[in-house]
Amino acid sequence: MRPYTSLNRRKGLLLAFVCLLPVALWAQTAHPPRDSTGYQNRERPGFADSILQKIEKVQQTLTRINNVTEDGFNTAEIEQDLPDIQSNIQIIKENLSVYSSVLNIKNLLTFQVLMGDMQQRLDGWRTSLFKYNRQLVTMQMEMRGFAKDEVMQQLRKDSLLQKLYLDEIADIKKNWKLARRSAKANQTRITQLQANVSKSYFVLIELQDEVRDRIRQSGMQSFGKEYNYLWEVADSNKADVQVMALARKSYAGQRKMLGYYFRAHRDNWLWLILIALVYFSWVFNAFRKIRRAGQQQVIAEAAFKYIKPIPVLAALVVALSMAPFFDLRPPSAYVEMMQFFLLLTLTILFLRRWPKRLFYCWVAIVIFYLLYSFTNAIITPRLSTRIALLVLNVASVLFGWLFLPRIREELPMKKFIRIVSFIYIGLNLLAAFCNLFGRISMAKVFGTASIYSLIQIIGLAVFIQMITEAFYVQMLSSRVTADTKSLLNYERIQGKLSKLLSVGVVICWLIIFTTNLNLYDFLLQGILHLLNEPRRIGSTRFTFGSMVMLVFILYVANVLQKYIGYFFGETEDGFSGEITRKGSRLVMIRLCVIVCGFLLAIAATGLPIDKITIVLGALGVGIGLGLQDIVNNLISGIILIFERPLQLGDYVEISDKKGRVKDIGIRASRLLTTDGAEVVVPNGQLLSGQLTNWTLTNDHIRIELPVTISPTEKLPAAQEAIQQTIQAHGQVMHKMPVDILFTHVNDKECGLRVLCWISNIANEHKVKSELLLQVYQALKGAGIAVG
Template sequence: MTRCQLIFVLLLFCRMSLAQDMIKHVHHRTDSTFFTENAGPQQSDYLESLEQVFQVLNKVPIVTSSFLNLDDIEHDLGQNDSAVAILKERMAYTHSLNIRSLQVYNTLLDKLAVTMKRYEDNLDEYRTKLEGLKKEILGLRKDTLIGQIFKDTALHTVFTPQLKRLRSKWREADSLLKSSTNVINNLKSRVAANNITIADLLFQVDAISDDLRYNAFGKEQSYLWEPPSFSVDSGAVEQDNRSRRYTGEKKLARYYFMNTSNIRFLLAITLAIYFYWVWFNFRSLRRLGKLSSINEFHFHYISPLPVIACLVFTLNLAPLFDPRAPAVYIEYSQLLLVLALGILFYRRLPKHYFMLWCIFIVLSFTLYFAESGHLLATYSGRWVRLMLNAVSAALAVYFFFTSKEKPGRSWLVRFAVIIYLALHLTAIVCNLLGRVTLSQIAGSTAAFSLSSAIGLMVFVQLITETFLLQIQSSRMRKNYPDSFEFVGIARSITKLMGIVAAIVWLIVVTNSLNVYDMLGDTLSGLFNTPRSVGKISFTFNGILLFLGIIWIANFFQKYIAYFFGDTGDDASIDDRNQRSRLLVTRLVLLIAGFFLAVAASGLPIDKITFVLGALGVGIGLGLQGIINNFVSGIIIIFDRPIRLGDTVEVGGKKGRVKEISIRSSTILTDEGAEVIIPNGDVLSHNIINWTLSNNQVRATLSFNLDKTTYTDAIQPDIKELVKTIPGIFLRKEPELAIEHVTSKAVRLKVSFWCTDVGSSSATSAAAREAIYNYLEKKGIEVS
């Protein structure tokens, strides 16, 4: 009996006792405290207590209806139970297990363990809520007013409607509490049973994997030149075992893919975003009539409808989205990548290289389908494997002897082919010596390592081309010049994407070699083990995470301007508003990156505060200048005494502000020199900003005229002439004045305003030439 049922019985018992007392003492009917005129509880007090009871009971359906995951957990546990049962059955046939199947089992068991942990957390949360409700209901017995209602007949008669509703509410609440408790307890028992089985199976997988890895280097079968050592019957049994093993692996792989559909959904979203990104930029250039502006980039792989390019892009990222996926998933994605690359290379590679790639496609598919069809599991199949490995190795050698025309990044291609050749030679040697498992692993890894390496080279090139397309599209939308220095930008993007490509390639190769889990566990133990220096505790993983996020934040703040077409040239300097916004964005990225790195790394905040305090002492002693420049940079960014594109004079240097960074600012002089001034020096000097509020500048020209030919009548004509010159600010009238007069000459001073300080020299020169020609036509001599 539950505690809720117990209190209900107690209340009924009180009511029965009350009935017996009423039979013996009838005078209670007229002697109730309810009808006495004293200072005892009033009717409102009883109603308030009843209202509290109703509020508690009303929580029950609300809380139980919030257990939204119970049905899903119960449904999914059925599939999980089936998967655990299949795994338990497969692990019973230890003689038919190999490293590949164990890798699939280990991946699936890890996934099941994570799923069971999530179910357990949900169920514990629901149970905690139910226990809280039960405690609230049990707490109602402390309310003396409710007990008095049941004891006093008159009170019971007065509150009969409320008590009827209370009984109905109680029955509903009691039913919900019992059913929810039973469901949760049942699910928790199933989850606990699965956890025990999963832990036991994981232990078995690890133990058998260690034995197989050790035995894989030993002789498994006879030498290839010797006759087979097993009979026809034993060969049939072995073939049947392999067939059942592959059938079980496929069932488990299907279960894994069904329960990780969100990863495939994310991949599909990534593909759609990348496709739209490329298509949108091509469409923008087409609408602007600027498609010819990308000719200098010599794009190889992206096009206005990059369907195959998007497929290659997504397939290369698949191992990164799900690094612990079963080997069959990596195999399928790599085979599809090989086909997509073949389509992409058509008419893009020289004919010789394209034919080599087509032969590689045939060899890869032949080897894979021969493996999956159990054609290589027999003695004769070992000879077929030997020939396939030999042909693949010969293909690699042929590439080296005929690759006179080196494709781009030839050293990377040659490195990938060397790995491909070495693995196939290893597979041949292992097959000859009876190391069948090692031969199979080396052969499949060779194909996947080469396809992944070539695919990732194309992936890096795709990202670089797409980024250059984005820059040029943004520049064209802002009417910037077509040409810009893109070589350095492309090189920087290639370096970053090269790091990502290397990580993905290592995931593919280690997964194919069936050492990913072992390597991951080793590295996890190395980097996640807590270490202490004095009183400070840390892990290598936290430090690497901290440094990595800081580096990524610095990279993005440095190159985010390129995404909006700002490459630092004169055209982008003129767009002051955008560059100011980008400057603030870069500062925000740096600050947010620092705090995110601290939060993600798990480093103790109090210890970091202590370190920053210690650094403060060092700053006060020797780093004053650096901090002064840093703080001055923040002041310049937000106070804006100078802005990007302003024409300024600072410390005797005049020019346009090209860059404002955290530490220093760069001024581009008229001679083309870039003057780097620390931000502290910028604020400590008097700043002459010619364009702080507007771009106008006043120019003055002087002419020495012959006094005998000069007349005041030319002044109105010169004023009108000046107004016709391009670049003159017409809202302010030109001014003419006689500055100096001698017996032979008159000095005429002409003052006017130019609309742009950057072009004031050209405007002044045009004005001087026009006035000189006018004076010459009038016959006035200019000395």
């Protein structure tokens, strides 16, 4: 067995050697191993282009990320103002927990307004921070996507590609590190800001609920018995030191919060300054134009009451009167401050504008204002304080009954001021009644609201007078610049302008009045809910607010297109005897006002385009059924504006109507005849009828003078006298010959037809009358009888 085994082992080794020999020989001739595992990828067509594109895309993305993160996502406002809001929230918490005994409903309403403003800002910041956070997450996802990209991984593994794109890879590594570092830093900062903003936001929500509950409780307590009846109170000389100390600390915190409000709404002050500057420059430039034209007597005749060539006080009154429109939810302290500035400005203005007796009445109003402000600051009224407040209410009632009618006669809006006077008297009676029966909070509210409402309506009435006087001086300056001498019916314009301004004045007064009565927020929420609540008619959704805005915009556009002509020297009545063409600029402005007003009104409704298309389709059906003439006049008016066969001021004749073009409207135009009548001519008739424009190229016209003389022997002397007389007249054009034609000739008399040209068609009848008289006198002086 053993020999057999050894032989077999030798045979096996030999067989293995023979089998491995070809492999060893092949290994001696085989190629050396590849240097990279991506050889096949590099040999793939377009692989180099894809590498370049990917590198370029990565570079662009990293550059964009670095640029965005370097700017810091514009969180400077949040980082600057968030500490103020957090401090205000802490102040409100302290007032509600520590100083609640000295808080009244006005303080609570101020907190509510300020917290609403802070909530709005915090809500906007939360939205911005969430947006920034999403951007950062997107950037990080893009960076992680590049790290997992197949091409970028191949570039990272392939040493030959790394040598080929050495500079590009270095730039990518540099920008990659910068992007990761800045993204991480911004992510940390924005996350921290999100946490702080969200924390303040939710704390503010809780405080708003608490303040809302306290306002509700305070409102119910105000109608209840807060103090003893006036005849039950025992006076005490001991001041509540602790209450006064708490009040001082509370007021200090409230002043700090109001400082925040003024800083946050500084744009309102900029708007007020801008309004004052615009009004000042408007009136100042109008007066300067009149002075430069040497027409100072026009200013003296106008006898302006409140505006002067340098209208500093008037500009301040206008700006302060419009302050309530720039913040529909102002805190009471803001309203009181605006009232004080308005009071001070009006006092300086009335010192030189009103008679002494009337100014003394105004001084009494100022004293009432100061006394009411003082009593309103008292926290715990004593017997003497309540008696003084009662005397103040009675004195206010007597003043309103005896002296307010005198002030009312000096101001516009007399009917509304009369209503406010009765409200003033009624509120003081209610304040006295509440004081007697221990409702001190209600007494303070009624007393303060009465005097504030009175001052506000006087200021707003003066505001209307200043605006109308500014319009008047603008019209005068435009007419003086255009050298127009016809009369201006200012009373008619003033009446319509006052009606338009009265709407805004009443709204402004109601804002101040309801704010002082602590009813503004409640009424505003109810009105906004009524106006903004979606309504439905079929499939069409609308709101009452959009409908009100539609009517208001159309009304304002109509008023503007009617009276905008007075800014360009347009006259109101009378035939001036002059031809002053203004071109089509004014008419085009009116057309633009109407079109823009219509489009803006349609946009204000919020109706979708398909609904508007349906309405226009319905209008098309109506046009086809019976509105052809109206549409014809509208289109004709537009054609007249651009084709310009006639202009404002042209002397035209159409059919049996002859006069000066006073107005070119969208539907009809107006002619003013020499008799003073206004003739309304549809634009379609002007465009399709026979129109004679006497002043299309010039104002010349030929007139005819019929003359009959006797005896015929003196005909040459008569012709010479007629020639000399006509040539001597100033309105006759000397470069045009005077034609003397015969109408009939016999032995007794000779009929002449004298034709001459005058320079102004508007003076046709006047010149003709003067020439007839002068020719008669010249012929009589020459001994020639005139038949």
